[in-house]
Amino acid sequence: MAPERTRRRIPDATVARLPVYLRILTEQGDEGVDSISSERLAELGGVNAAKVRKDLSYLGSYGTRGVGYEVAYLVYQIRRELGLTHDWPVVIVGAGNLGQALAGYAGFGERGFPVAGIVDVDDAKIGTVLSGVRVRHIDELPQIVQTKRVSIGVVATPAAAAQDAADRLVRAGVTSILNFAPVVLAVPRAIEVRKVDLAVELQILSYHEQRRAGGAIHAVGTARPASA
Amino acid sequence: MAPERTRRRIPDATVARLPVYLRILTEQGDEGVDSISSERLAELGGVNAAKVRKDLSYLGSYGTRGVGYEVAYLVYQIRRELGLTHDWPVVIVGAGNLGQALAGYAGFGERGFPVAGIVDVDDAKIGTVLSGVRVRHIDELPQIVQTKRVSIGVVATPAAAAQDAADRLVRAGVTSILNFAPVVLAVPRAIEVRKVDLAVELQILSYHEQRRAGGAIHAVGTARPASA
DNA sequence: AGGCACTCGTGAGCACGTTCACAAAGCAGC
DNA sequence: GCTGCTTTGTGAACGTGCTCACGAGTGCCT
Ligand SMILES: NC(=O)c1ccc[n+]([C@@H]2O[C@H](COP(=O)([O-])OP(=O)(O)OC[C@H]3O[C@@H](n4cnc5c(N)ncnc54)[C@H](O)[C@@H]3O)[C@@H](O)[C@H]2O)c1
Ligand SMILES: NC(=O)c1ccc[n+]([C@@H]2O[C@H](COP(=O)([O-])OP(=O)(O)OC[C@H]3O[C@@H](n4cnc5c(N)ncnc54)[C@H](O)[C@@H]3O)[C@@H](O)[C@H]2O)c1
Numbered sequence: 001m002a003p004e005r006t007r008r009r010i011p012d013a014t015v016a017r018l019p020v021y022l023r024i025l026t027e028q029g030d031e032g033v034d035s036i037s038s039e040r041l042a043e044l045g046g047v048n049a050a051k052v053r054k055d056l057s058y059l060g061s062y063g064t065r066g067v068g069y070e071v072a073y074l075v076y077q078i079r080r081e082l083g084l085t086h087d088w089p090v091v092i093v094g095a096g097n098l099g100q101a102l103a104g105y106a107g108f109g110e111r112g113f114p115v116a117g118i119v120d121v122d123d124a125k126i127g128t129v130l131s132g133v134r135v136r137h138i139d140e141l142p143q144i145v146q147t148k149r150v151s152i153g154v155v156a157t158p159a160a161a162a163q164d165a166a167d168r169l170v171r172a173g174v175t176s177i178l179n180f181a182p183v184v185l186a187v188p189r190a191i192e193v194r195k196v197d198l199a200v201e202l203q204i205l206s207y208h209e210q211r212r213a214g215g216a217i218h219a220v221g222t223a224r225p226a227s228a
Numbered sequence: 229m230a231p232e233r234t235r236r237r238i239p240d241a242t243v244a245r246l247p248v249y250l251r252i253l254t255e256q257g258d259e260g261v262d263s264i265s266s267e268r269l270a271e272l273g274g275v276n277a278a279k280v281r282k283d284l285s286y287l288g289s290y291g292t293r294g295v296g297y298e299v300a301y302l303v304y305q306i307r308r309e310l311g312l313t314h315d316w317p318v319v320i321v322g323a324g325n326l327g328q329a330l331a332g333y334a335g336f337g338e339r340g341f342p343v344a345g346i347v348d349v350d351d352a353k354i355g356t357v358l359s360g361v362r363v364r365h366i367d368e369l370p371q372i373v374q375t376k377r378v379s380i381g382v383v384a385t386p387a388a389a390a391q392d393a394a395d396r397l398v399r400a401g402v403t404s405i406l407n408f409a410p411v412v413l414a415v416p417r418a419i420e421v422r423k424v425d426l427a428v429e430l431q432i433l434s435y436h437e438q439r440r441a442g443g444a445i446h447a448v449g450t451a452r453p454a455s456a
Numbered sequence: 457a458g459g460c461a462c463t464c465g466t467g468a469g470c471a472c473g474t475t476c477a478c479a480a481a482g483c484a485g486c
Numbered sequence: 487g488c489t490g491c492t493t494t495g496t497g498a499a500c501g502t503g504c505t506c507a508c509g510a511g512t513g514c515c516t
Contacts, residue, residue: 011472012472012473013472015432018431018435019427019431022431037493037494038494044412045412046412048475050475050477050496054473054474061495063494064482064493065482066481067492067494068492082431083438084434088430090430097332100325100329102426107427112434113434152430152437176434178433182251182335192433192436194432196426196429197247197248198333200244202316202336202380203250203310204244205380205406205420205422206311206316206340206380207238207246207311208420209316209404209420210310211311212403241503241504265464267463276504276505277463278505279505281463281464281466282504284465285464291465292463292464293462293463293465293513294461294513295462
């Protein structure tokens with residue numbers, strides 16, 4: 001009867017995989033699949049079946065032995081666990097190249113993250129309309145956050161302005177930030193920050209390419225430069 | 229004498245942090261800092277000092293006890309380890325919202341990842357020029373990859389076309405892929421794939437927001453839907 | 457030269473995440 | 487109801503990564 005209080009904490013690694021399962025399950029559901037085994041889900045998600053079962057077991061025992069998982073019900077449970085039972089409006093700071101691409105991306109709204117607003121400091125950008133959303137001045141940030149009950153902010157400013165953008169978001173009342181600028185943001189402990197850094201991704205790929213190419217084939221010495 | 233063959237493998241977690249150190253060190257170098265301690269580097273990178281030292285120790289013993297690390301030399305070593313001693317041209321598949329933002333992003337070229345080409349299937353997009361790069365037909369992909377010696381491909385097509393894009397990249401000779409489409413790509417084992425999925429990031433933030441809000445406050449029962 | 461303050465490099469212990477393997481549970485057919 | 491097949495849920499083993507703590511160098515000051 002009493003709703004499970006203090007829900008068991010779900011490991012970070014699992015939380016990061018749940019959205020992937022969710023997407024696959026949603027697709028399968030749309031294709032008319034009612035029931036799915038951990039094996040099949042693992043195959044579609046590119047992971048190990050035991051991992052799928054362990055991950056799903058953190059949500060509770062929602063499978064049926066000998067059969068698998070009921071797709072619709074599992075979708076419901078994952079959505080509930082991820083807090084996707086209602087929309088989470090986001091506000092974007094920085095209406096440049098990237099901010100515009102984000103604002104114009106329909107996938108956000110569809111997945112429950114409608115763009116509540118986009119702000120910038122550049123007068124040339126303010127007032128322009130990007131796929132239905134008007135760019136507003138950054139001073140209007142607190143008002144947007146409050147009236148639209150926004151708790152997630154997206155930083156899409158140049159690196160030099162990112163800390164300022166984050167500070168403003170925090171002051172406006174946002175509690176989670178998705179940061180695209182290549183800087184480590186300093187925020188109060190209570191604020192959740194995730195970073196997407198394309199240069200880092202490319203550099204990781206570069207590491208593997210370089211390694212594949214025979215590693216340090218002729219490692220040009222290990223001597224330090226003359227300087228000292 | 230013999231160049232260190234079969235270099236010690238660097239843990240994935242460390243490889244993922246090296247680019248962050250590199251960026252910080254480069255900035256510090258530009259600001260005239262010659263030497264930096266693990267403590268300071270850790271502070272700037274938002275990590276633990278012991279972790280910084282352990283990470284850097286995989287590159288070799290390049291610090292000086294009692295002093296710290298020589299910034300310029302460390303930058304050189306990290307760049308070498310990450311394979312950043314030369315450029316890695318990339319080819320972008322999909323000249324939509326995101327592909328255009330990526331092509332227009334100067335940061336790529338600056339960091340050693342010049343855009344060697346961008347391709348699409350849409351005749352309306354082909355021939356248009358985005359920040360100096362002309363959009364070409366996807367059939368030209370093999371030619372671009374070969375003449376420009378591209379080993380990294382970026383998938384920026386809609387989800388439904390991503391597997392096709394990946395297949396074409398692999399066939400053209402690319403060995404690493406950065407995938408922005410929300411699908412799990414199937415590729416030969418030898419191909420390195422990294423995925424950037426904004427929806428996943430937002431959903432992880434949503435999980436924490438939901439949890440912060442008191443978790444499942446009134447967990448609407450755990451009964452399964454009537455169906456069965 | 458000796459002592460002191462500082463910081464690296466790293467072994468050891470711990471926490472977290474992944475994989476294995478199997479008992480328990482459900483379903484179908486008879 | 488019993489048998490056999492399938493698939494879940496999970497303890498146990500394993501591997502990776504993180505943190506601590508401290509010995510070992512290094513530079514500086516007296
Ligand atoms: N464009 C890409 O594909 C791409 C790729 C990887 C990373 N990034 C990163 O994303 C960020 C944005 O990139 P971009 O290409 O959109 O840059 P951009 O220069 O096109 O846009 C930045 C926008 O931020 C605005 N801005 C500047 N200071 C601001 C402030 N204090 N508050 C609010 N707005 C402010 C500017 O007016 C501009 O409109 C950068 O940090 C970049 O490194 C972009
Ligand atoms: N725009 C964003 O901010 C954003 C954010 C998150 C994720 N994404 C993802 O990035 C991808 C691209 O998004 P977008 O907004 O740029 O989409 P888009 O529709 O604007 O652009 C897609 C482009 O790919 C081209 N294309 C289609 N099929 C192709 C094929 N087989 N080969 C080559 N090109 C093909 C289309 O002609 C189009 O130009 C999508 O998978 C989307 O989910 C985009």
